[in-house]
Amino acid sequence: MNTNLVADPKVVVALDYADQKAALNFIDQIDPSSCRLKIGKEMFTHFGPAFAKQIVDRKFDLFLDLKFHDIPNTVAKAVAASADLGVWMVNVHASGGRRMMEAAKASLDSYGKDAPLLIAVTVLTSMEAQDLAEVGINVSPQEHVKRLAKLTQDSGLDGVVCSAQEASMLSQSLGKEFKLVTPGIRPVGSDAGDQRRIMTPAEAIQAGSHYLVIGRPITQAVNPAQVLAEINQSLMV
Numbered sequence: 001m002n003t004n005l006v007a008d009p010k011v012v013v014a015l016d017y018a019d020q021k022a023a024l025n026f027i028d029q030i031d032p033s034s035c036r037l038k039i040g041k042e043m044f045t046h047f048g049p050a051f052a053k054q055i056v057d058r059k060f061d062l063f064l065d066l067k068f069h070d071i072p073n074t075v076a077k078a079v080a081a082s083a084d085l086g087v088w089m090v091n092v093h094a095s096g097g098r099r100m101m102e103a104a105k106a107s108l109d110s111y112g113k114d115a116p117l118l119i120a121v122t123v124l125t126s127m128e129a130q131d132l133a134e135v136g137i138n139v140s141p142q143e144h145v146k147r148l149a150k151l152t153q154d155s156g157l158d159g160v161v162c163s164a165q166e167a168s169m170l171s172q173s174l175g176k177e178f179k180l181v182t183p184g185i186r187p188v189g190s191d192a193g194d195q196r197r198i199m200t201p202a203e204a205i206q207a208g209s210h211y212l213v214i215g216r217p218i219t220q221a222v223n224p225a226q227v228l229a230e231i232n233q234s235l236m237v
């Protein structure tokens with residue numbers, strides 16, 4: 001199926017499947033130029049690095065979304081192990097701090113042009129002000145995102161995970177080259193589920209998002225490849 005082939009696909013499909021066959025069935029219907037793919041804690045815990053390699057071998061750009069958050073030495077080693085898998089992008093939590101992020105970045109030095117993009121999670125898109133207050137952060141999500149994104153840039157990373165609601169603010173303050181990777185994307189009419197800071201695909205691109213992470217609206221659809229094609233179409237206008 002033609003899912004609208006684009007030179008630099010913006011959509012990153014979150015493959016949050018408990019069933020490897022279901023994920024591969026979807027992947028077999030799409031082309032690497034129609035989207036990038038992401039695996040996170042669910043599929044990596046079920047199926048491990050071998051599954052990640054299968055996706056890389058099929059020539060898809062793979063975002064390994066394991067959100068490392070540990071001491072600098074441990075995170076640096078985990079990021080280097082991710083690079084060994086040949087992934088396109090990998091991430092850590094910005095709240096792990098500057099020394100952790102710098103160690104993660106340094107661990108990629110020896111990979112040269114083959115190093116994956118390294119980005120950091122700011123404030124999860126499932127969180128709103130009340131969630132932050134309950135963990136002792138008494139500023140708005142926007143303010144906390146801004147602080148963590150600046151720290152991420154100062155630590156030498158390539159970009160952040162944030163919500164599209166913060167994209168315009170970050171694009172202005174940190175520049176257009178700094179990658180903004182935005183989950184919490186919901187086409188009109190789709191269920192928000194546990195997400196709180198959401199936007200539609202077209203609005204997110206207009207706000208300055210570089211990559212749109214989209215999971216359930218695609219993967220739980222009756223025809224995931226068709227929904228992907230419709231989303232790509234909505235981005236072409």
Ligand SMILES: O=c1ccn([C@@H]2O[C@H](COP(=O)(O)O)[C@@H](O)[C@H]2O)c(=O)[nH]1
Nearest residue numbers: 014040123124125183184213214215216
């Ligand atoms: O702040 C974050 C960071 C990561 N995610 C991940 O993105 C997808 C979103 O899936 P949907 O089904 O479209 O909600 C999922 O894999 C999350 O782990 C995020 O949502 N927010």
